[in-house]
Amino acid sequence: MSFTETEKPNVPAIEWNWDSANYFADWHEPIYELMARYVPAGSTVLEVGAGGSHTLAAIAGRLKCNSFGVEPDENGIAKTQELAGVESGTVKMIRGDGFRLPFADGVFDVVYSLGLVEHFDRNESSDLVAEHVRVCKKNGTVIVAVPNWLNFPHTLRKWMLGKRYEYHPERSYSPRELRKLMSANGLAIQETDGVSPMWGLAMFSGAWRLIAVFDRLGISKRVRNIEKPGTRAALGYMTYAIAKK
Numbered sequence: 001m002s003f004t005e006t007e008k009p010n011v012p013a014i015e016w017n018w019d020s021a022n023y024f025a026d027w028h029e030p031i032y033e034l035m036a037r038y039v040p041a042g043s044t045v046l047e048v049g050a051g052g053s054h055t056l057a058a059i060a061g062r063l064k065c066n067s068f069g070v071e072p073d074e075n076g077i078a079k080t081q082e083l084a085g086v087e088s089g090t091v092k093m094i095r096g097d098g099f100r101l102p103f104a105d106g107v108f109d110v111v112y113s114l115g116l117v118e119h120f121d122r123n124e125s126s127d128l129v130a131e132h133v134r135v136c137k138k139n140g141t142v143i144v145a146v147p148n149w150l151n152f153p154h155t156l157r158k159w160m161l162g163k164r165y166e167y168h169p170e171r172s173y174s175p176r177e178l179r180k181l182m183s184a185n186g187l188a189i190q191e192t193d194g195v196s197p198m199w200g201l202a203m204f205s206g207a208w209r210l211i212a213v214f215d216r217l218g219i220s221k222r223v224r225n226i227e228k229p230g231t232r233a234a235l236g237y238m239t240y241a242i243a244k245k
Contacts, residue, residue, distance in 0.1 A: 021052035043109035051076020061089030112143035154200030187243035194236020
């Protein structure tokens with residue numbers, strides 16, 4: 001479905017390099033492992049903004065879910081299908097956007113987006129979440145993941161780079177702010193979670209030296225193995241809210 005000029009949201013001009021959007025275990029496996037805690041095997045799943053999505057590919061292949069993705073970029077669609085093939089999964093990709101999802105109400109058991117809503121202003125972000133909710137079944141699950149404002153290295157780096165930041169414009173959320181966004185759209189929060197607390201630090205040039213020290217001291221391992229979801233949500237590079245409709 002297309003927009004008129006007056007209806008079209010302020011879509012950020014980010015040029016994604018889909019050729020480089022390949023599987024990277026240190027990044028993709030923690031995300032998949034988190035999602036696998038909340039996505040039932042064999043369920044009907046939709047990822048909104050699914051360009052180059054290893055997560056959707058892995059959900060399709062490993063959890064045997066009936067998997068759908070919506071993405072406006074044709075190259076992003078092709079990349080997701082390529083990754084699904086690697087995971088021995090089948091993903092049904094549809095060209096579209098998250099503001100007008102091409103599905104009837106209450107179709108999916110799980111609807112999620114990973115790193116999408118933060119690229120829009122607050123009203124548009126709320127509209128995106130409202131569309132997640134609309135196409136989710138009653139008692140189904142909605143999951144939204146965004147950059148974590150409490151992950152100090154990442155927040156600092158974005159502030160330092162300003163408009164030179166790779167994914168500008170991008171708004172980070174605290175776990176509390178994300179829960180508020182979800183609750184405002186009629187969702188009942190079930191859990192908050194998070195991934196990759198060290199990732200923001202690793203993005204700084206030369207940070208590998210400090211990370212190597214953390215590795216030797218056992219700090220990196222302890223951080224990676226945090227057991228409480230709420231603590232992971234507070235420290236993670238990405239913070240997640242898991243909610244029921």
